[in-house]
Amino acid sequence: MAHRIAEAISDHIVELSQTRLAEMVSSFKTLKRANEELEYITGVHLFFSNLHEFQEFRQVVTLPAPKTGVNKNREWGDFQTPPNLAKQVCLSLADCGISPTVAVEPTYGLGNFILAALDTFPMLNLIYGVEIQDKYEWHLKIALLIKALRGQRGSTRIELHRDNIFEHEFPAQVAQSENILIVGNPPWVTSAELGVLESQNLPAKQNLKSLNGMDALTGKSNFDISEYILLRLLDQFATHPGTLAMLCKRATAKNIVEILPQKRYTVSNIKTLEFDAAKEFGVAVEACVLVMDLGVKAERICQVAQLGNSRAITKVFGWVDEKFVSNVSDYQSNADLDGKSILVWRQGLKHDCARIMEIDVSGENLLNGNGDVVDVEQDYLYYLYKSSDLREFEASHPRKQVIVTQNRLGEDTALLKTKAPKLWKYLLKNGKYLDARKSSIYHNKSRFSIFGVGDYSFKPYKVAISGLYKELNFSLVCPIDNRPVMLDDTCYLLGFETYLEALFVASLFNSARIKRFLASIVFTDAKRPYTKEILMRVDVGRAIVGLSFQSITNYWKHIGYTPRISVTPADWANFKARFSVHEKSENIEQTQFAIPNLQSTISLH
Numbered sequence: 001m002a003h004r005i006a007e008a009i010s011d012h013i014v015e016l017s018q019t020r021l022a023e024m025v026s027s028f029k030t031l032k033r034a035n036e037e038l039e040y041i042t043g044v045h046l047f048f049s050n051l052h053e054f055q056e057f058r059q060v061v062t063l064p065a066p067k068t069g070v071n072k073n074r075e076w077g078d079f080q081t082p083p084n085l086a087k088q089v090c091l092s093l094a095d096c097g098i099s100p101t102v103a104v105e106p107t108y109g110l111g112n113f114i115l116a117a118l119d120t121f122p123m124l125n126l127i128y129g130v131e132i133q134d135k136y137e138w139h140l141k142i143a144l145l146i147k148a149l150r151g152q153r154g155s156t157r158i159e160l161h162r163d164n165i166f167e168h169e170f171p172a173q174v175a176q177s178e179n180i181l182i183v184g185n186p187p188w189v190t191s192a193e194l195g196v197l198e199s200q201n202l203p204a205k206q207n208l209k210s211l212n213g214m215d216a217l218t219g220k221s222n223f224d225i226s227e228y229i230l231l232r233l234l235d236q237f238a239t240h241p242g243t244l245a246m247l248c249k250r251a252t253a254k255n256i257v258e259i260l261p262q263k264r265y266t267v268s269n270i271k272t273l274e275f276d277a278a279k280e281f282g283v284a285v286e287a288c289v290l291v292m293d294l295g296v297k298a299e300r301i302c303q304v305a306q307l308g309n310s311r312a313i314t315k316v317f318g319w320v321d322e323k324f325v326s327n328v329s330d331y332q333s334n335a336d337l338d339g340k341s342i343l344v345w346r347q348g349l350k351h352d353c354a355r356i357m358e359i360d361v362s363g364e365n366l367l368n369g370n371g372d373v374v375d376v377e378q379d380y381l382y383y384l385y386k387s388s389d390l391r392e393f394e395a396s397h398p399r400k401q402v403i404v405t406q407n408r409l410g411e412d413t414a415l416l417k418t419k420a421p422k423l424w425k426y427l428l429k430n431g432k433y434l435d436a437r438k439s440s441i442y443h444n445k446s447r448f449s450i451f452g453v454g455d456y457s458f459k460p461y462k463v464a465i466s467g468l469y470k471e472l473n474f475s476l477v478c479p480i481d482n483r484p485v486m487l488d489d490t491c492y493l494l495g496f497e498t499y500l501e502a503l504f505v506a507s508l509f510n511s512a513r514i515k516r517f518l519a520s521i522v523f524t525d526a527k528r529p530y531t532k533e534i535l536m537r538v539d540v541g542r543a544i545v546g547l548s549f550q551s552i553t554n555y556w557k558h559i560g561y562t563p564r565i566s567v568t569p570a571d572w573a574n575f576k577a578r579f580s581v582h583e584k585s586e587n588i589e590q591t592q593f594a595i596p597n598l599q600s601t602i603s604l605h
Helices: 002-010 018-026 031-042 051-060 083-095 112-120 134-149 191-196 213-217 225-237 250-258 277-281 328-332 413-419 421-429 431-435 499-509 512-521 540-545 549-559 569-578
Strands: 102-105 126-131 157-162 180-184 242-249 267-275 287-294 301-306 315-320 323-325 358-360 381-385 400-403 461-466 474-477 491-496
Touching: 002 051, 002 134, 018 051, 018 134, 031 051, 031 134, 083 112, 083 180, 083 242, 083 267, 083 287, 102 112, 112 126, 112 134, 112 180, 126 134, 134 157, 180 225, 225 242, 225 250, 225 287, 242 250, 250 267, 250 287, 250 301, 250 315, 267 277, 277 287, 315 328, 323 328, 323 512, 328 512, 413 421, 421 431, 461 499, 474 499, 491 499, 499 540, 499 549, 499 569, 512 540, 549 569
Parallel strands: 102 126, 102 180, 126 157, 180 242, 267 301
Antiparallel strands: 242 287, 267 287, 301 315, 315 323, 358 400, 381 400, 461 474, 461 491
């Protein structure tokens, strides 16, 4: 406890004579007297929670203050809000007419939002702060003490609670307050990142978004801790009049707006006020202040503006009828394309052990990520494209190969012992790496299992897209040495039997109209902007209607691409017919196109 108090004092000692502080504290003869006096001058209710804290404080202020400072602690997802940013947020809220009587800061940290709120909102009667780290509690108390001794004493009562916000129960007089402001900066770290750090600062495990099956076991169940905190705050406060204004990643704000229909919160006038996180926090994250009115009515769209210029709306995202979109105005001109694709997009191969499963083919020898020479049966080695390889219309020669241990999900890998003895020996030798894979999808599965593999993986031709990059490009993937090429799990793909099928589909998806539609529903600041759910929304039948053979050939000419076989207007007409708007009773994966020359195959060497 003593070192926490010392840290807090050391951060402010240049502003206040330690001697004066020691003299003031020594005049307090009892705990009760100390708390009464300090509440009077700082507003903090129960400045000392017990006699031990009081005694520690009196002892520390008589000693030299070490220059320890307040360190950032990754376990808690700390990105402490700079005082100027906290002040700017509060001033922006005041400029919009917000004047709360109660303010809640659910993870107050250094307390800069509390200090800014005291300076900005004169009608505040109560500030209620929650923080789990005692070092921050003392930092704020000392800051408030110094503020008071410099003559800046207000009448606002301040209650500081040392507790875990994931479990904290707000008292009824706070939760049911009228004209409340919930403001702050919850941790910008994901549940997966905290898991890697073996942090104890995690909410109880639960299926936050009601995910089903595999989605709940894979990356979709990962979420920002701030997202959990925001939802918990809305659960608690959304039914009573007030305002929520929280710093978060833009992707987190998007997720909150997306889940609104499911949660049925009465929130309205939703805005994201964007700011430069690199400037404020030194991190390459796209961030904003998520602001919304509470307890009035239910709205499902969000206006986007800049912090400091909140009235200049740059775009609106959210729900249009039953569809979630990234740009409402752009979406409306292409909304007819929003349906269900008859082409079934698949995610690429997932193995979670690149150092063993991915092989470098750039030199004379095949080398794994440990630099070991790899000698396994060629039938189990396939060329591999990653997201960074899908920059051109037709993907060029890949840099990697990948080991494929199964042809379908759930296949018994023990069969490799006799079918591929060299591969089996290699896998056993490197078993410690594969066995260390943490994802729960590998639990109770055959040893050396992979995911994202099926009949579609072995189709000779593919159309593929990176799920990670903002720039939209669909690549044509051809076989190499008459063998199919694999995509990794950062990519999404469609599999085809023939070159002409894949050529037409790649050209269609690179058309201006589909790209405009995708741009209106995709959030490019997401970690993975393009997903299967996004791609499956493209109604291919409608998209193809207005696309002529001439426009396709003009596109090829524009990008400098020459098809590998002769392509005629009749081929295109037959292809379009297959995608009749009214013919959606079966999957394209389950049928074949009736187009001449479809059996023409190309081998890329």
